[in-house]
Amino acid sequence: MAKSPSIRLAVQAPNTEEGRQQLIRAAADAYCDAILRAVGALRCAPAQKKQLLDAVISQLKSE
Numbered sequence: 001m002a003k004s005p006s007i008r009l010a011v012q013a014p015n016t017e018e019g020r021q022q023l024i025r026a027a028a029d030a031y032c033d034a035i036l037r038a039v040g041a042l043r044c045a046p047a048q049k050k051q052l053l054d055a056v057i058s059q060l061k062s063e
Contacts, residue, residue: 039052039053039056
């Protein structure tokens with residue numbers, strides 16, 4: 001996979017617990033989208049893509 005250029009991102013830490021939870025959720029959503037795009041771009045059978053996603057989910061749940 002080609003390496004994308006890096007992006008500098010400044011995030012101001014939220015001051016409230018609700019804000020922290022929103023930031024955590026937004027980061028998790030971005031991570032999920034990146035995984036889905038990467039797996040979707042693979043040239044393999046849909047069944048293999050599903051197996052890979054299942055393995056990723058299993059690994060993340062065990063952490």
